[in-house]
Amino acid sequence: MQSESSIKTKTMSQADDDKGLKGFLKKCKQQQALLWMTVPFVIWVFIFKYLPVWGWTMAFQDYKPALSFTDQEWVGFKHFLFLFTDDRFLGVLRNTLAQSLINLVLGFITAITLAVLINELSNMKFKRVVQTISYLPHFLSWVVAAALVSSVLSIEGIVNEVLMGLGLIDKEILWLGVGEYFWGILGAAETWKNVGWNAIIYLAAISMIDQEQYEAAKIDGASRIQRILHITIPGMKSVIIVLLIMNIGYILEAGFEPQYLLGNGQNVEYSENIDVFVIKYGISMFNFSLATAAGMFKTVISFIFLIAANSLSKKMGQGGLY
């Protein structure tokens, strides 16, 4: 009850426009319940997001786990050099960006479409069933999901059987054995697994739209399609933009498990992304320094993308994250 009243006073005090340290302290006192609530999360952020940054020093050392910090050997940019001069790193970077972009675009389009479609359903029972079925695969671990995908795509799998039955192909295709198909397969698998889950947030956004708008549009004679295009989609716009900016920040996080589990020698030129590369040449070879260097590289790129996307969005008059 205290917090409730303090929120009320806060809105009033904004009008007072008190500035300076005194005003700041006063505000803090007024909102102390809220501030206390943030404490655990600030601690959490500090421990899990700021303390590990200290580990970045590893990227400039030949890090050996048993030695203390002062005994480590400093090697400058050696690990970055190894990363950027490796012939395959460009290919790995290309795969990361391509897989990520495909996921981003497919993820957005399918999730928004599904959310709109589910929203248009009027039969509640059917709606719930559709929603549950569509988000269930999200809870499968990738190990299981990848086994499903690879058995579906195997020579005697259902995909080949259906395509042969329809006469679309005249010889079975080893889907995971053709590198060029990998990005598509990955995009489809990610979509199948996550579309329902991703749609939930959009459904929430849609439910915030004022129902009176729909009624008004109906009276004005707007068709169903027109209502979707002019009310539902614009109503979701702010959520879409926030998610887009955040996801662009994760552009180098193309995922690890599906690529690792579905990847093989025949499609490695399209499946190997930064994370898989780091596992092979970093963690598996106990070269923690290289893994750290790659992580730093990813962080820097992510920052650039995040800031760029944010300022672009602001310029276009859509408001940004901050």
Place this chain on the structure above:
Amino acid sequence: MDWKKNVWLLSLLVAVCLLIAACSDDSEETGSSDSDSDATEESGNEENEESDGEIYTYDFFDASGPGEDINTSETTLGKMFEEETGVNFDIEHIVGDVNQKIGTMIASGEYPELLNAEQSTDAVIDAGGFIPLNDLLEEHAPNIMEMYGPYLELMKRDDGNIYVISSGAAHDFAKPANVEQGAWWIKRDVLKELDYPKPETLDEYFDIIEEYTEANPQIDGADTIGFTALTHDWRFFALSNQPMHLAGYPNDGGIFVDMDTHEATVYNNKPETERWLKKLNEINSKGLFDQEAFTQNYDEYLAKLTTGRVVGFFDYRWQVGDAMNTLQEDDDPYNDYMAFPVVFEEGVKDQYLDPIGFTASPGMGITTGTSEEDQIRIIKYLDHIAKEEVQKLVTWGIEGETYEVGDDGRYYRTEEQIEQTRSTEFRDEFGFSYFEWGWPRMNGLYEDGNAVEPPKQPEVASMMYDDGDKEFLEAYDIETFTELFSEPDPRPWFPAWDTPIETGSQAQLYEQQLDDLMKRKFPEIVFADSSDFDAQWSSYLDEFEGLPYEEYEEVITDSVKRKVELVEQ
């Protein structure tokens, strides 16, 4: 309204508690030993001078393979050892990738007291994770010292310390009755239909496959697979080791070791490898090669073998054990596979059976952070296992229960005992599954002349063959299935693959890069049009030349020469 505030406070409290719990040092867990709760229950029948009635439980992490996690005292053998030494172990087996799991241990610096780090052993040693065992062995382990006596120098690292104790200190050679190592397998049904041919060269082997596949395009309604291969993850060597075996070398890893100069050379760029790939390319164009060979994972591969659709394959028996055992247990004696020692051409002496050798690594070691008293208790436990009578317990079992002794002192098993000791359920319950390998163990023959491992005892081996086996033994006029294989030549350095490879070295980089290169290029070479083969091979060679293979050869050569010197001394 009041309860709302309380809920908030409560959740805040919970959050803070969780945070503190997550950050606090979990020293309780890693503490040296937790005395078991049933200590009092045990103390009654304790008469041993080593234990003061208290039972000590330690953690043992076993990265050598998956298995059921168990406390050793839940098995018959483990219970006996616990009564003798007052120690038992919680065994945890590896799930997933060894390097990742051990890498995490190294990064955190927290180890179980006893650890078998499998292929990551070198990394744990480099990180200072294992304690030197020299003094402990000297003072507390007379039995281990005796059993491993001839090999103590080989067990020492460059710094003169012994960090791990491996299984299998060879005392004399006992030829196995069944193939345990690499071989070229063919389905028995095929052999029977083609009137028991005996392939000796690579060409003859694939001729058999071709002849059968042409006559039988389908097996049980599914397409016949002429030849399949295991290529998944770290098991890729099951497709890349063949040039070595075909040229008449045992499994030394990625190199040929010259018998006279003891120089190690890689063979992945040699004509032998080209010849092998060319053969694969040829059988692929004939439609005999499994199109899924490079995409299937380990489980899919094993599953495929058990369907009976596969005519032939090359692999090590211990890699296909699950599949072969399943086939053996069913009623169809023809849906089994028989092994042949195939070589490139006549005149090459096959070397598929492992020579007498000592594999110094991997093995089990005691980790840092284990207190001195605990170290002594653990080493005494290991020493107890190294006693000859206990060795007989873990290999043969209990006299009168799992084996019998003849008047001449020879050990044998009755038919029921063979049946009993074969069942997985009994092996788990008795403890064979857990103690038979991995702990201090000798190999070969006991001093009284009995084989260490029952299946290598002729009396047992001959009883283990069923009617199906006997039909094929008779058809090929042999007593045991290994009779087709040549005796191994002495190779004192064997196996070369246990050479420690330093983390962060060029040699280590070579291993990883070669693996990547082969995984990428071999499918292209094998699936290429036969006219395109030469171009593909030379493009692979170009890339291979860029790898630091000379550094790798140097490391292995040094190790081989060192071992030879030690043995000659």
